[in-house]
Amino acid sequence: MSLTGLFVPLVTPFTDADELAAEELEALAHGVLDDGASGIVALGTTGEPATLTAAERRKVVDICAGVCEQRGARLIIGAGSNSTEGSVDAFADLDSRVAATLTVVPYYTRPSEDGVVEHFRRLAATSPVPVIVYNVPARTGRALSADTLVRLAEIPNIIGFKHATGGIDDATVGFLSRVPSDVSVLSGDDLYTGALLALGASGAILACANVAARAYVDLIAAWRDGKVEDGRRLHNQLVPLASALFAEPNPTVIKAVLAAQGKIPTPNVRLPLLPASKQATATALEHAEI
Secondary structure (H helix, E strand, O other), X not given: OOOOEEEEEOOOOEOOOOOEOHHHHHHHHHHHHHOOOOEEEEOOXXXXXXXXXXXXXXXXXXXXXXXXXXXXXXXXXXXXXXXXXXXXXXXXXXXXXXXXXXXXXXXXXXXXXXXXXXXXXXXXXXXXXXXXXXXOHHHHOOOOOHHHHHHHHOOOOEEEEEEOOOOOOHHHXXXXXXXXXXXXXXXXXXXXXXXXXXXXXXXXXXXXXXXXXXXXXXXXHHHHXXXXXXXXXXXXXXXXXXXXXXXXXXXXXXXXXXXXXXXXXXXXXXXXXXXOOHHHHHXXXXXXXX
């Protein structure tokens, strides 16, 4: 399965009573697909899965799966943890409508790079759907070399990477120069998406697309179609928005903007996150009309 285009990791909207705002979540899913997204990601970091109950997580998946099924779009689910066997158990319980899992490099325990490879070898062998490796060293505490990334890409049933190293480092350049042609690399860094596309990424999973899906669809299409000047211009236009939306912990500013736009009922997040500041919200709103 080839992964191209934009996949939007949806926020999880809450009501004033701190309940899942199901209708608004469904509307958000339809909205980003209307704007040209190839699919959506449910239970990614932007969706605050760590603070959702098991019932809420099931409801989020059901809503997103229903929309994707109706629209002929792909649904990617954030699944897995820093426990290999716990991740295997989670994969066994996946909704049958899921196209792939987005699975983070084991965090906190900081295994060796060989341990990371064996972790994903086990998951890929047991997963009922293809696996996308989420490489985000700032959150996991485990950086991976280009050699290790290539080893992961060679594991059967691993079809792609969400690559979010916080910059264009040696590992990124080396990996993109050697990644197998049948494995997709998706930018996971909103601020560096243009650069990763220029280096060969086939698409992106971007939190900022909750606010500006159409603009990011156009950015990816420009690089895919070889329109270099258009791609550079669109990237530069999106830099202020990406910076503003990540000025405070994700997804606080994104939810504040969506609430101000009337797309979700509240900007509420759950502890340990705190709502975005008025200043950060105002700055983001200035750049939200792309």
